[in-house]
Amino acid sequence: MDVCAVHPGPSFDTRADITSRAIPLRAITCDVGTGEAVFWRDAFDCHRNTARDVVDSAVEAGFFESEWRGGREYVRQTTRYPADWFGRLVGIENKPDLGDPGDLERQLRTDASLGLFDEIILATESYVTRAHLNRIPESVGVWRFDPESGEREVVRDATPLDPASPGIELVAERPLRTDVELVSGERKRQARLRLAERTYGKGWRTYDLPTCANASVTSDGRPYCAHFNRVVEPGRDCGDDCQPFEAADAPSLDADSLRDERTPWVSDPDGVARRQSGLDRFW
Structure with missing residues (x-):
């Protein structure tokens, strides 16, 4: 899954007070x-x-x-530990070009049957046809996103999944045979907790910015190309294969400050460590 969106729960502020890192x-x-x-x-x-x-x-x-x-x-x-610090987890699979889907169909079927996320979304730049929708599990929502304008079209709403119930994980597929494993609700609960913590600690806008003279950063932290006058995806659009590419230092971005400003995450919390009496030094 390319993106995990963590929706704050009732005790999010309590979790934010502990640490900005993953626990x-x-x-x-x-x-x-x-x-x-x-x-x-x-x-x-x-x-x-x-x-x-x-x-x-x-x-x-x-x-x-x-x-x-x-x-x-x-x-x-x-x-x-405030176990209810997060609410819904939304998984977003980013596939700009549906003409080159790779193993997308199997990945989405695995994610949908496991039910680790509350919702699963496929985000793409491609025009979405009925044939595309028929190959995607019905529970998966589909967004068509224009990176230049930032506009999003909801082609199909996601159907909520049930993370509390057991899920089915596709282990292996062979001709005439598919191996699956039943995953209990408790294992899914722990996996969701691990995923939420990893997402919280990993950061925001964590991709490498282009090392190009044409590159800059938008006000919300996205890489922007002055030559093409649009937001770009560095891993796909930038590099030696790009004709106007001109090697230079990557633009600066204080991702932590930007994340602190735009999300409920706290960059440098005071923490909750109690002051020690100092008596332990005599043991």
């Missing part, structure tokens, strides 16, 4: 709470190295705080 799923689900600190290795049911990475990431993010006793590190959560 590892294992840090959320392990046996570490907000009460008494526990020895870090006892809190995880996974390989020691994996647990160590999770602890380090959670401490750096401000979700864990650590203290030392007798040469051993103990950790606790700085605050309770």
